[in-house]
Amino acid sequence: MEDAVKIEYSDKIIRTFRVRIQDKPSYLGLLTTAVGDLSGMFGEIRTVHIGKGYKVRDLDVYVDTEDAFNNIVNEIKKFDGIELLEIKDLVQDVHEGGKIKVVSTVDVSSIDDLSIVYTPGVASICRLIFKHPELAHKYTTINKNVAIVTNGTAILGLGDIGPVAGMPVMEGKALLFNVLAGLNGYPLLIESKSAKDIIETVKHIYLTFGAIKLEDIKAPECFEIEDELDKCLDIPVMHDDQHGTAIVVLSALINIAKYTHTNISEASVGIIGLGAAGSGIQKLLKAYGVKNIYGTDLNQDIIDKFVQRGGIPADYTDIMEKSKIVIATTGCPGLIKPEWVRKGQIILALSNPDPEIDAEAAIDAGAVFAADGKSINNALAFPGVFKGAMKANAKCINNAMKIDAAITIAHFAEEGDLVPNILNKKVHDAVADAVEKAAYMSGVSKNIR
Numbered sequence: 372m373e374d375a376v377k378i379e380y381s382d383k384i385i386r387t388f389r390v391r392i393q394d395k396p397s398y399l400g401l402l403t404t405a406v407g408d409l410s411g412m413f414g415e416i417r418t419v420h421i422g423k424g425y426k427v428r429d430l431d432v433y434v435d436t437e438d439a440f441n442n443i444v445n446e447i448k449k450f451d452g453i454e455l456l457e458i459k460d461l462v463q464d465v466h467e468g469g470k471i472k473v474v475s476t477v478d479v480s481s482i483d484d485l486s487i488v489y490t491p492g493v494a495s496i497c498r499l500i501f502k503h504p505e506l507a508h509k510y511t512t513i514n515k516n517v518a519i520v521t522n523g524t525a526i527l528g529l530g531d532i533g534p535v536a537g538m539p540v541m542e543g544k545a546l547l548f549n550v551l552a553g554l555n556g557y558p559l560l561i562e563s564k565s566a567k568d569i570i571e572t573v574k575h576i577y578l579t580f581g582a583i584k585l586e587d588i589k590a591p592e593c594f595e596i597e598d599e600l601d602k603c604l605d606i607p608v609m610h611d612d613q614h615g616t617a618i619v620v621l622s623a624l625i626n627i628a629k630y631t632h633t634n635i636s637e638a639s640v641g642i643i644g645l646g647a648a649g650s651g652i653q654k655l656l657k658a659y660g661v662k663n664i665y666g667t668d669l670n671q672d673i674i675d676k677f678v679q680r681g682g683i684p685a686d687y688t689d690i691m692e693k694s695k696i697v698i699a700t701t702g703c704p705g706l707i708k709p710e711w712v713r714k715g716q717i718i719l720a721l722s723n724p725d726p727e728i729d730a731e732a733a734i735d736a737g738a739v740f741a742a743d744g745k746s747i748n749n750a751l752a753f754p755g756v757f758k759g760a761m762k763a764n765a766k767c768i769n770n771a772m773k774i775d776a777a778i779t780i781a782h783f784a785e786e787g788d789l790v791p792n793i794l795n796k797k798v799h800d801a802v803a804d805a806v807e808k809a810a811y812m813s814g815v816s817k818n819i820r
Contacts, residue, residue: 383433384440385414387459391427393452399428402453405446406432410439431461470542471549471556514581514761516555519544520573522563525589525612525647528702528723534560537587544586544611544753551799552754554761556584566592570599577604581761584753585610590646591673605817607760607768613651615749618756618773620652620698620719621659622780623747623789627717627740630787633695636660641694643687644701645673648721652698653682655777658770665690687711699727712736721747746789751780755799759806763816768806775809776802 392398403413414431421427434440447455479485486492500507508514519541523534538558545556557580561569569592573583583606585597593610600608609615628635640661642649645668653664657680665685666677674684690697691711697718699707704725712718712728714737720726721744733741756776760768783791783798791798810816 383412383435384437385431385433385461386440387461387464388430388432388447388455389419389427389457389459390430390447391422391425391454391456394421394424394426395452398450398452401450402430402447405450406430406443409442409446410434411443427456466539470539471545473555508581508764512555513579514764515553516557516580517548517582517584517757517761518559518573518577518580519548519556519584519586520559520561520569520588521586522561522569522588524564524587524592526587528725530702531589534562541586544584547750548754548757551750551794551796552758552803554754554758564592566595566599569596573600574603577606580606582607582609582757584757585612587612588647590650591670591676593647594650594676601767605766607757607765609753609756609768610647610651611749611753612647614655614768614773615753615756616648616700616721616747617651617655618752618777619747619749619780619790620721621655621774621777622751622784623719623742624656624696624717625778625781626784626789631717631739633717635696636662638695639663639665639693640696640698641665641685641690642682643667643690643697643699643706643727644703644722645670645677645682646700648700649698650677652700653677653680655770655773657681659774659777665694691716701727703727707733709733709736712738715739717741719747720744742789748790748793750793751790751798752776752802755779755802756806758799759803759808760810762803763807763810765810765815766817767815769810769813769815771813772806772809772815775805779805 392402412433414433417429419427419429432443434443447453477488479488496510500510521534521537521541523537524531526532526537526540538560541558545558548554548556561572563569577583583600585593588596597608597610624635627633640656642653642664645666653666656664664682666682667686667690668674678684691713695716697716699720700722702722704722705727707720707728709732712733716738718728718733718738718741720728723744726743730741730743756768760772779802780790780798783795783801
């Protein structure tokens with residue numbers, strides 16, 4: 372019998388406790404034991420001050436619920452020799468003032484420096500680009516700039532909270548572009564739910580950018596927006612919720628297939644929820660060679676489009692009965708009941724923050740492999756995919772580029788792991804190289820140097 376494999380993650384509330392502790396044996400141990408007994412976990416522990424007979428320490432504590440947090444606070448207050456000085460919200464502290472900024476890449480310390488980078492020197496570069504527009508890729512940041520476009524209608528697991536409330540997510544994407552791929556991500560918040568408005572806005576500003584990343588725009592508008600921009604712009608356009616997710620799902624399935632001796636192409640796949648993520652997964656799995664893909668959704672128009680792309684319509688019961696691999700992207704926690712799971716199935720319940728079925732429950736019900744959405748993180752894909760597409764001066768991001776990205780990501784996973792560490796820069800560099808090569812090989816590079 373194959374060994375069952377479970378990947379499990381959970382959301383955490385993060386707080387920093389600043390405490391004054393008597394500098395004697397056992398006091399710190401008593402504190403850490405109490406936190407552990409109340410289901411808390413530690414991040415960093417830092418000594419911030421050493422006094423006569425005491426130390427002040429900052430302890431980063433992770434808990435699952437506010438009740439658990441309050442229990443820990445109450446327990447700490449009971450100890451003699453341990454004084455709780457302050458509680459800080461680490462997440463709020465990190466986000467204060469935003470997470471990104473624009474910085475100069477050259478030093479300007481004199482008037483002569485200024486005359487080179489600005490007027491009058493800059494005029495010669497402007498004239499050069501006017502005569503030879505392709506030189507903008509050499510003498511400006513355009514081919515390192517990515518627009519991160521959202522109207523805030525499908526933010527993470529939060530739904531339609533608007534573009535401004537979604538800005539911290541867009542800043543996070545920009546940060547990842549910079550840290551993992553050396554690209555400049557610029558959040559663009561569009562206050563409209565009209566697909567036409569978003570299309571026209573991007574068409575009017577796209578010259579600033581080497582690529583367009585559509586982010587957290589709900590279905591079905593996201594499909595129209597991506598399709599239209601892809602047709603009318605000569606730079607890569609990718610809706611990350613569709614294709615970034617699909618790339619990482621495929622990379623995970625490649626490794627799951629290895630661990631469970633499953634032939635992905637021959638396996639029946641069922642997708643519950645055919646919105647942005649579900650539709651993107653269907654498109655890429657079909658391109659990869661998966662023959663039988665069942666699907667269901669509450670929206671009949673979306674089901675019709677799924678069928679037009681070669682999908683087989685089915686209800687929940689049929690999907691659970693007929694599918695070796697079940698992928699859920701519904702946003703409905705607990706949708707899949709344990710009794711629906713068949714022995715030997717592979718279950719990917721990808722909704723965040725709460726999955727359609729817990730990985731542990733799926734394993735207990737007979738699944739050979741189960742994972743949730745926190746392990747299928749599209750941040751593994753989009754930095755390298757965009758970097759590679761822009762290095763190749765590609766007109767688009769096609770299936771060949773996405774598949775090669777997925778294969779590359781799968782290759783970097785440690786033995787027994789589903790996917791590699793998101794912060795492993797070697798992964799993103801390798802993905803960029805693979806995508807660049809695939810762009811040349813598939814004929815979508817504009818060959819601008």
